Amino acid sequence: MNRIPVQEVRRSLQIRILRHNPHDPASKPCLQTFELEEAESMTLFIALNEIRQTMDPSLQFDFVCRAGICGSCGMIINGRPGLACRTLTRNLPECITLAPLPGFELIGDLSVNTGKWMRGMSERLETWVHQRDLDRADIDQLEERMEPDLAERIYELERCIECGCCIAACGTARMREDFVGAVGLNQIMRFRLDPRDERSDADFYALVGDESGVFGCMTLLGCEDYCPKDLPLAAQIAFLRRRMVATGA
Amino acid sequence: MPKTLSALSARMDLLQSLSGLLLVLFIWAHMFFESSILLGEDAMYAVSRMFEGEPLFGKPYPLLVSAAGIAVFLLVAVHAVLALRKFPGSSRQYQLLNRHLGVIRHEDTTLWYVQVITGFCLFFLIPAHLYTVITQPENIGPYASADRVWSERFWIVYALLLLTVHVHAAIGVYRLVMKWYAPTGVQAGRTRARLKRGMWCILAFFILLGTASLLTYMRIGYQHADSAGERYRPASAPVGAR
Numbered sequence: 194m195n196r197i198p199v200q201e202v203r204r205s206l207q208i209r210i211l212r213h214n215p216h217d218p219a220s221k222p223c224l225q226t227f228e229l230e231e232a233e234s235m236t237l238f239i240a241l242n243e244i245r246q247t248m249d250p251s252l253q254f255d256f257v258c259r260a261g262i263c264g265s266c267g268m269i270i271n272g273r274p275g276l277a278c279r280t281l282t283r284n285l286p287e288c289i290t291l292a293p294l295p296g297f298e299l300i301g302d303l304s305v306n307t308g309k310w311m312r313g314m315s316e317r318l319e320t321w322v323h324q325r326d327l328d329r330a331d332i333d334q335l336e337e338r339m340e341p342d343l344a345e346r347i348y349e350l351e352r353c354i355e356c357g358c359c360i361a362a363c364g365t366a367r368m369r370e371d372f373v374g375a376v377g378l379n380q381i382m383r384f385r386l387d388p389r390d391e392r393s394d395a396d397f398y399a400l401v402g403d404e405s406g407v408f409g410c411m412t413l414l415g416c417e418d419y420c421p422k423d424l425p426l427a428a429q430i431a432f433l434r435r436r437m438v439a440t441g442a
Numbered sequence: 443m444p445k446t447l448s449a450l451s452a453r454m455d456l457l458q459s460l461s462g463l464l465l466v467l468f469i470w471a472h473m474f475f476e477s478s479i480l481l482g483e484d485a486m487y488a489v490s491r492m493f494e495g496e497p498l499f500g501k502p503y504p505l506l507v508s509a510a511g512i513a514v515f516l517l518v519a520v521h522a523v524l525a526l527r528k529f530p531g532s533s534r535q536y537q538l539l540n541r542h543l544g545v546i547r548h549e550d551t552t553l554w555y556v557q558v559i560t561g562f563c564l565f566f567l568i569p570a571h572l573y574t575v576i577t578q579p580e581n582i583g584p585y586a587s588a589d590r591v592w593s594e595r596f597w598i599v600y601a602l603l604l605l606t607v608h609v610h611a612a613i614g615v616y617r618l619v620m621k622w623y624a625p626t627g628v629q630a631g632r633t634r635a636r637l638k639r640g641m642w643c644i645l646a647f648f649i650l651l652g653t654a655s656l657l658t659y660m661r662i663g664y665q666h667a668d669s670a671g672e673r674y675r676p677a678s679a680p681v682g683a684r
Binding site for chain 1: 539545620624
């Protein structure tokens with residue numbers, strides 16, 4: 194008979210959370226420990242909800258989709274960036290330390306404003322399709338067909354959920370606040386592939402051809418190793434670097 | 443459209459990598475020539491004479507070695523100036539980086555930091571070595587080099603140089619590949635793991651080769667200490683050989 198394996202002895206987890214409310218002048222950053230019994234197939238999303246429901250309703254953290262699609266639940270899990278909803282507690286030791294993603298404005302506890310950072314990056318790198326006479330386009334007409342292979346390649350890069358893990362994992366981004374990071378460079382590659390975008394490599398060079406762009410990347414590869422969507426970031430950045438050198442130098 | 447950026451960033455990035463690659467190729471070739479001492483004094487003597495142009499001009503010109511030393515020094519200077527751009531530039535940046543390294547414990551970030559530290563050490567070790575090469579090019583030979591290593595206590599500089607330069611070079615080559623031609627596709631992870639394994643193998647090989655030749659120079663220098671200053675003279679060589 195087929196049986197679903199069940200963990201017999203359940204562990205008692207100690208979850209230490211870095212607590213701080215920057216909007217409260219009296220708040221000082223401190224680690225608070227919560228103890229709870231591990232459940233079968235428990236994710237950090239489930240654990241944190243249990244803590245908020247049964248122990249401390251003031252705990253702040255972000256979730257939307259619970260499926261690794263929205264990118265809201267990025268946090269530092271035992272020192273490494275990752276998505277709470279895709280992290281099973283059984284893959285972690287009994288003592289788990291959680292902290293907010295560095296490099297982003299702290300809202301409170303584990304909640305950070307990645308949206309503000311991503312919007313700033315998006316506006317700076319103009320991550321949208323640039324087309325002449327776009328405002329006069331007839332939206333009732335079918336778009337021009339795209340080769341499935343090209344659509345796949347664009348989709349591969351479009352899978353980025355802007356969770357901020359690559360920024361938190363990047364030593365360069367930690368040191369230099371103006372660095373656009375792998376998320377920004379990946380966006381440039383995505384629009385560079387898109388045939389609807391009429392920008393040339395010279396236009397892209399003007400956006401990322403300096404130390405805050407592709408030439409600021411020191412190939413530390415934290416982005417590649419901690420991307421929860423396994424995007425080929427190192428290869429994309431290497432390709433962009435070659436193209437930008439060919440354009441600029 | 444956004445502002446126009448200068449071509450300088452692209453050129454500097456490319457030049458940093460190219461100068462680093464040339465220096466790595468040079469140091470690896472240097473190791474093979476230097477370790478000719480493992481084949482005996484005559485082999486090392488022949489190599490040193492070859493670099494002084496004897497096979498080409500009929501007699502040795504040590505100035506050629508000085509010229510090569512100056513060229514290498516200039517290449518090191520260009521590489522160092524370009525690499526300095528990437529060093530943390532303030533106490534706050536060092537603080538942020540150290541905290542990041544301590545928490546994330548990420549191998550490739552640590553490898554880069556090792557390059558920063560070894561690169562800093564090389565600022566001092568390389569000039570110490572090149573100064574003797576440039577100013578005393580005639581003092582390169584089985585006995586002359588061994589005397590410098592042992593009697594003039596240069597083995598300390600060379601031991602430190604051996605370790606730092608090869609750690610810096612091996613990591614540098616791996617990072618160079620990842621920087622310009624990072625593997626892609628389903629085998630990307632495996633290819634990267636192989637590259638890293640290759641990096642450790644190359645490092646181990648050159649450290650072993652360099653240690654073996656340094657120990658040999660030390661042994662010859664120790665045995666020759668009472669006659670330090672005397673030059674090597676192979677049976678087939680004319681008077682004045684070293």
